[in-house]
Amino acid sequence: xxxxxxxxxxxxxxxxxxxxxxxxxxxxxxxxxxxxxxxxxxxxxxxxxxxxxxxxxxxxxxxxxxxxxxxxxxxxxxxxxxxxxxxxxxxxxxxxxxxxxxxxxxxxxxxxxxxxxxxxxxxxxxxxxxxxxxxxxxxxxxxxxxxxxxxxxxxxxxxxxxxxxxxxxxxxxxxxxxxxxxxxxxxxxxxxxxxxxxxxxxxxxxxxxxxxxxxxxxxxxxxxxxxxxxxxxxxxxxxxxxxxxxxx
Numbered sequence: 001x002x003x004x005x006x007x008x009x010x011x012x013x014x015x016x017x018x019x020x021x022x023x024x025x026x027x028x029x030x031x032x033x034x035x036x037x038x039x040x041x042x043x044x045x046x047x048x049x050x051x052x053x054x055x056x057x058x059x060x061x062x063x064x065x066x067x068x069x070x071x072x073x074x075x076x077x078x079x080x081x082x083x084x085x086x087x088x089x090x091x092x093x094x095x096x097x098x099x100x101x102x103x104x105x106x107x108x109x110x111x112x113x114x115x116x117x118x119x120x121x122x123x124x125x126x127x128x129x130x131x132x133x134x135x136x137x138x139x140x141x142x143x144x145x146x147x148x149x150x151x152x153x154x155x156x157x158x159x160x161x162x163x164x165x166x167x168x169x170x171x172x173x174x175x176x177x178x179x180x181x182x183x184x185x186x187x188x189x190x191x192x193x194x195x196x197x198x199x200x201x202x203x204x205x206x207x208x209x210x211x212x213x214x215x216x217x218x219x220x221x222x223x224x225x226x227x228x229x230x231x232x233x234x235x236x237x238x239x240x241x242x243x244x245x246x247x248x
Contacts, residue, residue, distance in 0.1 A: 027113045030064035031120055037183060038124055047185060054128070057121045058209035059182025062202055064113040065146055066174045069153045070167045072106045076157030077166035099154055099240055106150040107143070114142060128213040138212045141225055145205055148229040149173065151236030158243035177202050201228035 038056050047055040078084070079098065118126075130138070153170065160166035179197050180186070186197035197203055204224035211218035 027068075027109075027116055029067050030060065030113055030117055033063055033067075034060045034117060034120055034124075051125060051127070053121060053124045053126050054213070055210070056183065057117070057126050057128075058206045058213065059177060059180070060117050060121070061114055061142065061209065062145075062177045062180070062182055062206050064117045065110055065142070065149060066170075066177060068106065068109055068113060069149060069173060070170045071109075072102055072150065072153045073157035073160065073166040073170050074163045076102050076154050077160050077163050080158060081162065099244060102154050102157075103147065103150040106153065107146050110146050110150075128215075130213050130215040134212040134215055134217070137217070137222075138209050141205065141208055141212075141222070141229075144226065144229045144233075148233035148236065151233055151240055153236070155236045155239035155243060158240055176200065177206075181206055201225075201232070204228055 034056070037060070038053050076099075128135075152173075156169045157166045160169055179193060180200055180202040181197060182202070186194055186203060188194075189197055201224075204221045205228065207218055207221040208225040211221060
């Protein structure tokens with residue numbers, strides 16, 4: 001990471017710590033969702049045997065990733081609409097460092113949320129059987145997904161006209177895990193929703209993690225997860241750079 005990117009990272013982390021709403025959405029809200037679905041509703045879900053916590057944890061990790069994205073979109077839009085970018089240009093700060101700083105800070109914030117989710121999961125009896133190499137594979141999938149959706153979020157923030165619209169633009173992405181296999185298997189959903197859940201990107205990502213956690217990797221879902229993540233990352237990066245070059 002360049003020195004300019006490191007400066008932008010420190011700046012964004014400080015802004016996040018000063019924003020209780022961002023901290024709540026990024027870290028506390030995923031824990032609340034896990035408590036609700038596992039502790040309150042867990043016995044109501046039939047996932048084909050096994051403890052529900054083992055089934056739900058990969059889905060909760062996916063939710064933890066998307067719940068903090070609104071803060072990133074709003075922060076990016078704020079930089080664009082309040083003239084901060086022009087100040088950076090006068091200070092001779094690298095243009096790419098502004099975007100990279102937002103992406104890296106999102107990765108750091110999301111990593112903390114994932115650690116909190118895993119901690120709560122273990123308290124609830126989460127018992128993965130995967131090996132150390134399987135855990136490394138899970139970490140790789142998660143990192144790739146976080147970077148991909150971070151670039152897409154930055155692009156949404158740059159494209160939005162106001163901070164409010166930037167936050168609202170992330171709602172479909174935040175809701176997407178609910179229409180995946182995060183909470184219940186896709187084949188238990190109603191017609192139409194079932195097909196959508198089976199073929200949308202988050203289901204592949206979640207099922208890939210489930211395979212690694214159980215020690216039985218699902219190669220097809222993992223390849224799909226990697227393909228989806230790379231595609232999202234490329235679209236997000238190209239779109240973000242294009243919008244940034246036009247507006248900055």
